[in-house]
Amino acid sequence: MGVGLRHEPAEAVLTRGLSGDEVGGTLCDTASVPPAPRPTLEDVAARAGVGRGTASRALSGSTGVRESTRTTVLAAARDLGYRPNAAARSLVTRRTGMVTLALWEPIDRMFADPFLAATVRGLGRVLRQHDHRLVLLPLEADDDPTDALDYLRDGHTDGVVVVSSHGPHDLGTALAGRDVPVVRIGRALHDDGLPWVDVDNLTGGRLAAEHLLDRGCRSPAHVTGALETHAGWVRRQGYRVALAAAAENVAPREVEGDFSWESGRAGALVIMSSWPDTDGIFAASDAAATGVLAALADLGVSVPGRVRVVGFDDSPLSWASSPRLSTIHQPIAELGERAGRRLLEVLGIAGVTTSGSDAAQLLPVRLVERAST
Secondary structure (H helix, E strand, C coil): CCCCCCCCCHHHHHHHCCCHHHHCCHHHHHHCCCCCCCCCHHHHHHHHCCCHHHHHHHHHCCCCCCHHHHHHHHHHHHHHCCCCCHHHHHHHHCCCCEEEEEEECCHHHHHHCHHHHHHHHHHHHHHHHCCCEEEEEEECCCCCCHHHHHHHHCCCCCEEEEECCCCCCCHHHHHCCCCCCEEEECCCCCCCCCCEEEECHHHHHHHHHHHHHHCCCCCEEEECCCCCCHHHHHHHHHHHHHHHHCCCCCCCCEECCCCCHHHHHHHHHHHHHHCCCCCEEEECCHHHHHHHHHHHHHHCCCCCCCCEEEEEECCHHHHHCCCCCEEEECCHHHHHHHHHHHHHHHHCCCCCCCCCCCCEEEECCEEECCCCC
16 A cells, blocks of 8 residues: 555646646646648649639649649648548549449458458558558348448449459449449359459469379369359369360369368368378368368378368468468469459549550469479
């Protein structure tokens, strides 16, 4: 217990007030100083040496402003700490400054899936560079999409990036032809004319299966991704192409999954029960491949001694697993960045262009060999 300390109720202190000695005379002095005025658009224009209208157009990303002038205005705004009034700007430009990432995934899986996390990171980074912010719109499998579609069509967002996932509805198709710019990450199974960015999943599936064959596997199996998605379907096609081209007659061994850890574990148990001589497994994602590793460990099957395993993604899971996972590298963050730039280009944001004039962009993949093979 303290000695020589005088304790007063808070009410007593408030009642008698604080003397100048107790606060060093600074409290009242500070309170009397008015806050600095917020910099205005006129301040920015004056500092940049341009008219108010030019400054406004430069800050809003409008066309018709020379790039050197835009750079000068942006520098002036940054130096002054100027922040445009979002509500007022929205009334003038009819833009919200928001882009929505929509996907059919449970919230817990969305934040646990390294693919989605890296996609969000890349997309958010490029949007911030152009003064836009990212809004996440995850939908559960049993959600009615009506409210989400109404939200996306009613002016709450400037555009939508859709991750082609395995939900019961395709938001991209539902939004196609509406007055909402949409870009896909991953292709739809059936082309709906929307611009997209994707990786070469066919080559990735082929490289994974060829690697198992090259490492001496004679009966490699495949735990597929969700087959209602383009990625799941085409990675399986790549696996089949490799087996068909093998010197020996190798029949496909396939168990359907959905890219998740749980489906990888369950798929591996089915494979080892149905085809005990299986000596290699290609899983359609790193998450599924780590589920395969867990199942094989439970069965006492050594990796890579008895069965070799390949994943797909080259996510942090691939080098955090035991053994470290051979996998197909895809540039996940770049997918998000490219989708963001493509959407900003569709929105007409000044200074944003994508490589080439095609709406579709296909990014390369490569094999990364580690201890699991």
